[in-house]
Amino acid sequence: MAGESADLYKVRNRETLRRLDTGMEITRATKHEPIAFDSLSNEELRDCTDSRSGSKFLAEWTLAQLTDWTEQQVRLRGWRFPPGVQAAVRFQMPRPVGYVKGKLVRTITIFASGRYVHAFPDEDQDG
Amino acid sequence: MAEPIPLDLSGTQRIVYPPIIDFLAHDPVLRAYVADFVPDPHVSQEQKESVYLRDGTDAARRIEELLSELSSILNAPVAVVKIAHAGGDSFDFYTADGGMIELHDSPSPQFSFDVYAAIQALSQEVQFEFIRQRRVGRVAG
Numbered sequence: 001m002a003g004e005s006a007d008l009y010k011v012r013n014r015e016t017l018r019r020l021d022t023g024m025e026i027t028r029a030t031k032h033e034p035i036a037f038d039s040l041s042n043e044e045l046r047d048c049t050d051s052r053s054g055s056k057f058l059a060e061w062t063l064a065q066l067t068d069w070t071e072q073q074v075r076l077r078g079w080r081f082p083p084g085v086q087a088a089v090r091f092q093m094p095r096p097v098g099y100v101k102g103k104l105v106r107t108i109t110i111f112a113s114g115r116y117v118h119a120f121p122d123e124d125q126d127g
Numbered sequence: 128m129a130e131p132i133p134l135d136l137s138g139t140q141r142i143v144y145p146p147i148i149d150f151l152a153h154d155p156v157l158r159a160y161v162a163d164f165v166p167d168p169h170v171s172q173e174q175k176e177s178v179y180l181r182d183g184t185d186a187a188r189r190i191e192e193l194l195s196e197l198s199s200i201l202n203a204p205v206a207v208v209k210i211a212h213a214g215g216d217s218f219d220f221y222t223a224d225g226g227m228i229e230l231h232d233s234p235s236p237q238f239s240f241d242v243y244a245a246i247q248a249l250s251q252e253v254q255f256e257f258i259r260q261r262r263v264g265r266v267a268g
Contacts, residue, residue, distance in 0.1 A: 012227060013219045014150050014211035031214030051145060051165050051174055054214045082156055086177050100174075113177040114154050114161040122174055 008063040014118075017067045023081035025115050026070050032120040034059040037099065046102030055105075055121040057098040070119050073110050081115035088112075090122060097121050142216045142243050146254040149175055151190070152209040152221075158182045160190050162253040165212070170254060178257040186256040193252065197245040200238075201228055210249070218246060 011017050013030040020026070031054030040048060049056050057066065079085045089110045096104040098121030109122040149163040159179040166176045180187040198207040201220060207228075209221035217231040230242055 012221075013213050014209070031212060051168075052143065052147065052215055054212075055174065084154075084157060086179070088173065088175070088177075109174065111163065111175055111177070113150070113163050114157055114159075114179070116150070116161065120174065 005062070005064040008067065014116075017063065018071060020071060020074065022075070022079065023115060024074050024079050024085075024112070024117055025081075026067050026074070027116050027118045028063065029054070029118045029120060032057055032098075032118075033063075034061065034098075042102060045099060049099040050101050055098055055100040057121055058096065061097060066119060070110060070117060074112075074117055079112060079117070084114040085112035085117075086114070090125070092124070142240075143246065146170070146250040147212055148210050148218075148246060148250045148253060149212045150210070151249065151253070160187055162190075162256075164250060164253050164257070166254060166257070170258060176254075176257055178253060178260060180253070180256055186252065186259075189252050190249065193245060193249045197242070197249070198222075200241045200245055203228060210246070216243075218242075 008017055008028070011028045014027050016025045017028050018026045034057050035048060037045060037056075047053060073089070073091070077089070091108045091110070093106045093108060096106055097108050098105060100121055100123050105121050105124050107122045107124050108119050110117060110119045145165045145167045147165040149165055151160060151162045153159070154161050157179060159181045161177070161179060163175050163177045166173065180190055194207055197220070201207060203220070203222050204226065205223045207220045208223045211219045211221070213219050213229070213231075217229070220228040220230065222228070230239070
């Protein structure tokens with residue numbers, strides 16, 4: 001829904017983008033959202049996407065797309081709250097999804113902590 | 128609405144290093160603080176780790192005390208009940224009445240460093256509890 005897509009950007013950092021009927025809540029993590037990568041030097045890009053600053057999604061990963069995709073994965077795993085989940089699940093995607101420490105990566109990690117779930121680009125395990 | 132708190136970074140570089148609280152809030156259903164954090168790389172190579180600090184434990188009591196201290200330093204109108212890292216040296220603090228205090232650039236270095244000291248204490252406490260639980264097998268290593 002167009003209305004929902006726009007409203008997602010009004011949600012504050014680590015507050016709920018979508019509450020599922022299973023009790024799980026997908027939250028917004030602003031530090032992983034796209035930035036203007038083209039204007040950065042290699043060193044700046046590395047600093048802006050390290051563990052302090054947070055890995056960053058490419059612009060094509062809008063909040064609406066990320067929320068839909070995360071919901072799909074949460075439902076596939078049957079995660080519910082209560083009891084909630086403590087898990088980090090990695091997904092190797094067919095195309096690059098974002099930057100980690102200045103490198104393009106294809107991995108998204110879905111991170112569940114209690115009722116809350118969010119996703120971020122993560123290092124590729126195959127190097 | 129949120130009033131950004133500025134931080135003077137002149138003459139300084141990075142202030143916050145891992146471990147860094149990524150998210151901290153109390154969950155009444157779990158009867159625990161739910162904490163995500165960016166670990167010190169010597170503790171874990173993962174980008175984030177998660178731990179529950181159960182009500183009634185020493186760790187949960189220390190978190191409660193540190194949140195109370197942080198609320199006082201921030202001069203928050205009501206207690207800070209949730210912390211979210213916004214990347215780098217920026218943090219969002221949520222109060223019990225739904226308000227939000229943002230911490231980034233500030234003209235008062237002393238004030239900012241007091242806040243960062245509290246955040247670092249919280250981050251260390253959470254990471255230490257993660258290490259303790261991992262040792263006894265309550266979180267995956």
